[in-house]
Structure formats: structure tokens, C-alpha cells
Amino acid sequence: MSVGSVTNLVVDQSDEQQSLRENVSALVGKFGRKYFQEVVRKGEKPDELWKALGDAGYLGVHISEENGGGGGGLADLAIVIEETSAAGCPVFMIVISPAICGTLLDSHGSPEQKAAWLPGIASGELKMAFAITEPDAGSNTHRITTTATPTDTGWTVTGQKYWTSGIDEADAVLVVARSAEADATGRHPLSLFIVPKDAPGLSFTPIDSALMMPEKQFTVFFDDVQVSHSAVVGGAGGGLKTVFAALNPERVAAASVANGIARYAIDRGAAYARDRTVWDVPIGTHQGVSHPLAKAHIDLQMARLITMRAAEIYDAGGDAGDTANMAKYAAGESAIAALDHAIQIHGGNGLSNEYGLTDLWFVARMFRTAPVSKEMILNHVASHSLGLPKSY
Structure with missing residues (x-):
């Protein structure tokens, strides 16, 4: 069983979600990390991958059926985003166009705006920043x-x-x-x-x-x-009320990218630790290698659980503010720690783009700062969850 495998921990609530996860993983796996690295290296866009996701209905899985989507929820889109990233293809445009803009228009757009934009956003033919x-x-x-x-x-x-x-x-x-x-x-x-x-x-x-x-x-x-x-x-x-309605989906979507990156990094790190032999034993034998990776795996699974919980609360119409913020915090911290350990396990090879890790560093690091900084999340949790006086 792969370390990054979704069978490690049950985070899905239905057979349909598990099937969605497996199908997205299979589709994006046909492209893979090397494809994505080459797209970035050339300064291009992953148009083939984007079209494949759109044609399969995955970009609009959360958009209402009457507006051209799949009629699912934020939890379904979170699965799509996580699996895409876990395959080594963290497409951040999914967070921006379908997750933020698509969700916002689906809930607050006029009938004319929905008709003009949502079918295209769902299919991938239109994009919004x-x-x-x-x-x-x-x-x-x-x-x-x-x-x-x-x-x-x-x-x-x-x-x-x-x-x-x-x-x-x-x-x-x-x-x-x-x-x-x-x-x-x-x-x-x-x-x-x-x-x-x-x-x-x-x-x-x-x-x-x-x-x-x-x-x-x-x-x-x-x-x-x-x-x-x-x-x-x-x-x-x-606008303020409308914008705030998109913030929780934004945080869940960003957390899903980070969780996918962490899964990819841990999977690569564990595979290398099993295969790389020094002094006649795999390096994963040594606790100095295995323990940090095990901790990263535990932290990742906790981040995945709270991310899906935030999506479920949002889909049920509840106030997902606290949970979505904590999910983004946990996922951001998990991603950078997992990637750091995976790079360290690879030694000098970890700094080679051939192994597909080091060029993810600043992408993973971004999630400590964007779309909301870890400090602002701590401010939110301190005042909203703990009832402490606001610091600003």
C-alpha cells in the first residue's frame, strides 16, 4: 500500500466520493509530475490536463446542475483538487476559477451572470481570476x-x-x-x-x-x-458579504492543494527510504529518517480530516469559518514539513528537479502566507474559537 494512498485513512463519506477520488487520480496520473514540470519549465499552461478535467466534469463537480455543473458540493471539489495535487500537478487555477469564482457566482450571481459564466467555468472553457x-x-x-x-x-x-x-x-x-x-x-x-x-x-x-x-x-x-x-x-x-461567502471555499480549496502536495512528498520520501540502501540496509530502517516522515504522515492525515470536515460543514449550510481556517493552517504547515523531510531523505538528489520535489518548495511555502497568513488564522481562532480580545 502506497504511503500517499487514499486507503490509508477514510476521509470520504460515500462510495461516490471514493469513486470520484479514484477516477480523478487515474486521470491526472496519466499526465503526472514530469508533464507538469515541463509545462512550468516552458512557461506554458497545463491546457491538456485542464481540458481533460473539464471534459470529465471534475472542474464543475460542485456547481449546481441547473448551471451546468455536477450538482455536488465543496467536499467533492476538495477531492478533485487534492487528487490532482497528489499526482504531482498542483493546478492552482482550480482554486481561483471553479472554487472561488464558480462558488461565488453559483450562490450570489444573477440569473444572467450564472447563465453567461457558470457552464463555461464548469466545463473549463471559461476562466475567471x-x-x-x-x-x-x-x-x-x-x-x-x-x-x-x-x-x-x-x-x-x-x-x-x-x-x-x-x-x-x-x-x-x-x-x-x-x-x-x-x-x-x-x-x-x-x-x-x-x-x-x-x-x-x-x-x-x-x-x-x-x-x-x-x-x-x-x-x-x-x-x-x-x-x-x-x-x-x-x-x-x-460586496463584503458576497466576498466573505467565498472565503471558506477558498480556504478549503487551498488546503486541498497543500494536502495533495504533502501526500506526493511523503509518497516520494517513503519510496526513496525503502529503496535507497546504505551500509547494506534501507535508509528507512533508521529512526532519524523514519520518525520525521511518520510524524509528517500523521500531521497530513489530521489536516486531511479537518479539511474534509470543513467542506462537509459548508455543504450542510453551517458556519465553516473556524474549521476552514484551521484546515488551511494545518494543511499549510503539513505540506511544508512533509516536503522538507522528503527533500532531506533524498540527500543531494532532493535538490535535483529530476526527483520532482525541490521545485515544489515555494509552492508549498506559499500556503503559510496565502490566501490568508498563518498569523491571521491564529488571530481568528484566538478571537472566535477562544473568545479572546481581538488584537487588531
Whole structure:
């Protein structure tokens, strides 16, 4: 039995989910780590893999059937994301387009917006990026300065976003912007807009990033971009509530990528420890090798369980905030520890791209910082779970 095998621990609640997991694993396994490494090395996109996932219905497994999806839930999408990553192909665009944008539009989009976007997002034929982070706002969404000013025909969007992933391959971007006028509390209500990538006044420049992944990161500029009234998602001024509705799926999806990376790393590390022989015994015989890997495996399984639990709570209509945040924290810590141990077990070979580990380092490390930092998660747990005074 493989260390990374899904049979190690029961995390699925139905035979259908187990079948989904096995089928996604088989499909992505036909592509594998070498394929993904070559795509990244060439600066290309995993278009063949994306199309295969879309054609099989996996990108839209969580989207309602009436909107072109499979009618499943976030737990099903989490399985798709984890298995894709566990096969050595962490496609972060699944987190952005189907998980964040698809979930948000399915729950808050107008009938026209759903009809225009969701079938394409579900099939993979359309992609959406998500723009919320700004250089001077960080995690404090209330401090964003990108502004939407009403006009006779709609809105004018002006401002700048930062670390926007994958806008170069997207057809449109969901943009969080504030109203020009403050409300009675002194805050500027937020709204969410669908902005076509080719809209006049929208431009973007790449960020020189250490992330070895197909999705590039960008600074995005909105220079008096004109959008219609129909571009607003969830109603003008309702952006904060709408955006927060997508945060828990984002955290679950990000945790699923991290869990998949951890599974891949532990699987590779254990295989090498079984096969590599020094002084007539496999190196896995030594507790200095086996114990850190065993601990990484335990931490991974706990992260997987809480991730699936967060997805189940969300699918049941419950408040998944605490659980989703803890899942993302646990998965981020597990992924970087598992990858670090796997690299160390390989010795010098761990630093060779041939073994498919070292080029995952910054991708795994990203999950300590994004989409929400470990410090902000600890702040959330301290105040929400423990009832401690807020520190900010």
C-alpha cells in the first residue's frame, strides 16, 4: 500500500466520493509530475490536463446542475483538487476559477451572470481570476482603495490590485472595489464586479515570483474601467458579504492543494527510504529518517480530516469559518514539513528537479502566507474559537 494512498485513512463519506477520488487520480496520473514540470519549465499552461478535467466534469463537480455543473458540493471539489495535487500537478487555477469564482457566482450571481459564466467555468472553457489584494491593504479588506463610482450606464472602476493570480489566462476578473462615498459608519461599502479581461483601461504586469507554477502573479491596474450595471455581483454595496461567502471555499480549496502536495512528498520520501540502501540496509530502517516522515504522515492525515470536515460543514449550510481556517493552517504547515523531510531523505538528489520535489518548495511555502497568513488564522481562532480580545 502506497504511503500517499487514499486507503490509508477514510476521509470520504460515500462510495461516490471514493469513486470520484479514484477516477480523478487515474486521470491526472496519466499526465503526472514530469508533464507538469515541463509545462512550468516552458512557461506554458497545463491546457491538456485542464481540458481533460473539464471534459470529465471534475472542474464543475460542485456547481449546481441547473448551471451546468455536477450538482455536488465543496467536499467533492476538495477531492478533485487534492487528487490532482497528489499526482504531482498542483493546478492552482482550480482554486481561483471553479472554487472561488464558480462558488461565488453559483450562490450570489444573477440569473444572467450564472447563465453567461457558470457552464463555461464548469466545463473549463471559461476562466475567471479574482482581484482583492492591494499593496497597502493586505488582509484588511476595509482598507482597499480601488474605487467604483456610479455613472449613468454603470460604474467606473479605478485602482490597483496586487498578487492577482492567473489573469493572463482568464476571460474575466472578479474585482472587489469600494464605493466613492462613505456610509454613516465612515466605511466605504464594497461591491463586487465582473470585469472582462480585455476591458479598455484594464492592464496588468507580471510580478517576478519564486513560485514554480503555471499560474503567474500580476499587478493589475484599473484606469477608469467602465462596467455596466449588470456587472455587479450580489448587489451594489453587498460586496463584503458576497466576498466573505467565498472565503471558506477558498480556504478549503487551498488546503486541498497543500494536502495533495504533502501526500506526493511523503509518497516520494517513503519510496526513496525503502529503496535507497546504505551500509547494506534501507535508509528507512533508521529512526532519524523514519520518525520525521511518520510524524509528517500523521500531521497530513489530521489536516486531511479537518479539511474534509470543513467542506462537509459548508455543504450542510453551517458556519465553516473556524474549521476552514484551521484546515488551511494545518494543511499549510503539513505540506511544508512533509516536503522538507522528503527533500532531506533524498540527500543531494532532493535538490535535483529530476526527483520532482525541490521545485515544489515555494509552492508549498506559499500556503503559510496565502490566501490568508498563518498569523491571521491564529488571530481568528484566538478571537472566535477562544473568545479572546481581538488584537487588531
